[in-house]
Amino acid sequence: MSETIERPYVLHMFTATPQMSPFDVNMAADAGYQVIVPYCNVEAGMVANLTQDAIFSRGPKGVSRTGIFIGGRDVMQAVDMLDTARKAMVPPFEVSVFADPSGSYTTAAALVALVERHLGKQHGVELGGKRVLILGGAGAVGRIAAAIAASRGADVTIASHTARSRALGASAELNERFGIVTSGIGTTTPEELRGALADAEIVLATAVAGVQVVGRDDLEHAKRLLVAADVNAVPPEGIAGVNVMNDGKPIDGVPNAGAVGIGALAIGNVKYQVEHRLFMRMRTGGKPVYLGFPEAYDEARAVAAGLG
Structure with a gap:
């Protein structure tokens, strides 16, 4: 048998x-x-x-x-x-x-999905047409987040705090590969960073762990900010005022009192x-x-x- x-x-x-x-x-x-x-x-x-x-x-x-x-x-x-x-x-x-x-695929997906959730929940708006600034955007998570957000109709800017050429290269590669439109900038000086923050409605921090890309003094320039999200779980916070536990908590020090933050643990859970x-x-x-x-x-x- x-x-x-x-x-x-x-x-x-x-x-x-x-x-x-x-x-x-x-x-x-x-x-x-x-x-x-x-x-x-x-x-x-x-x-x-x-x-x-x-x-x-x-x-x-x-x-x-x-x-x-x-x-x-x-x-x-x-x-x-x-x-x-x-x-x-x-x-x-x-x-x-x-x-x-x-x-990077699942992290970027979670990041963008949570941003969309809080845009709708807190502000009653969609991602399409919003100005998205991705700091540390030339890395793995930043590139995929850029591809996803741009495919949803967002106006995406990829920023590098180490070299403008990295951001430009990442943007060009993404645009060619996926048929999307993104742009690249350098945020190697406080002036460049603050200029980019002034136009951004959504800020995503996807830099390497342990690097703060937005300090408290920088937040004062984010006058249009609706949502900021940070994938960094290692101190210091990638974006000052966005704690790893945050999931839609208001951000102190931002001109727009309605701006909310999403931290690494909320993103990691999704x-x-x-x-x-x-x-x-x-x-x-x-x-x-x-x-x-x-x-x-x-x-x-x-x-x-x-x-x-």
């Missing part, structure tokens, strides 16, 4: 970096994947072969219990790797693929839920899905809407 063995849920995790993120490994395990295998130092040209090794070894039924996760640090490379994996599929040998390099939901969608959805930052953003909006 033959014994039927239930196939385990297997997740293959690709990263171009020397190691896979322990955060993502834990998230995958908590979503029910039983066998989790990281592949490090994966170059873009290796993705198609790795993908086909994964799909052809288990049969059409086995592939429904197989997934691929794409990590790393390069947000554009992850877009390409996701596309390469999709093109390598040979239906019915097809598995789900989820890209989230350095957590990011965590989004990543978990996307892993679960891969594992339990019943058909292959391809999940990048647009899908992360849709999920983040659903999570944010459920916050009340």
Whole structure:
């Protein structure tokens, strides 16, 4: 009498970096994947072969219990790797693929979704047409937040406090790749920063941890500010007056008394839920899905809407 063995849920995790993120490994395990295998130092040209090794070894039924996760640090490379994996599929040998390099897709999605929530809740307005300033915007989270916000019709400015050329380069790459319109500026001097703040209705701080990009004296110049959000959970605050615990709390020192702040823990809570939901969608959805930052953003909006 033959014994039927239930196939385990297997997740293959690709990263171009020397190691896979322990955060993502834990998230995958908590979503029910039983066998989790990281592949490090994966170059873009290796993705198609790795993908086909994964799909052809288990049969059409086995592939429904197989997934691929794409990590790393390069947000554009992850877009390409996701596309390469999709093109390598040979239906019915097809598995789900989820890209989230350095957590940037899910973090940026949570960031923009919470900003939208508080724009509506506190001010009764939408993101479209609003002037968005992204400080530290040339980094991973900043670039994806810019892509999402611009796709929603916002007037997005990417700022770098280290070099104007970085912001211009990031803006040009995003515009070409995603067919959006953003601009880039330098905020390397107090005068440049304060000039940018004077026009901004939404300020997003996405600089590296432990760097304050907006001080209390700078806030006095943010006369049009409606919402400020900061992904930095490491002291000092990325934006003075926006505590990590804030989720729509008024910001002291801003000319517009209605301006509210969103801190890193509020953003992180939504990011965590989004990543978990996307892993679960891969594992339990019943058909292959391809999940990048647009899908992360849709999920983040659903999570944010459920916050009340």
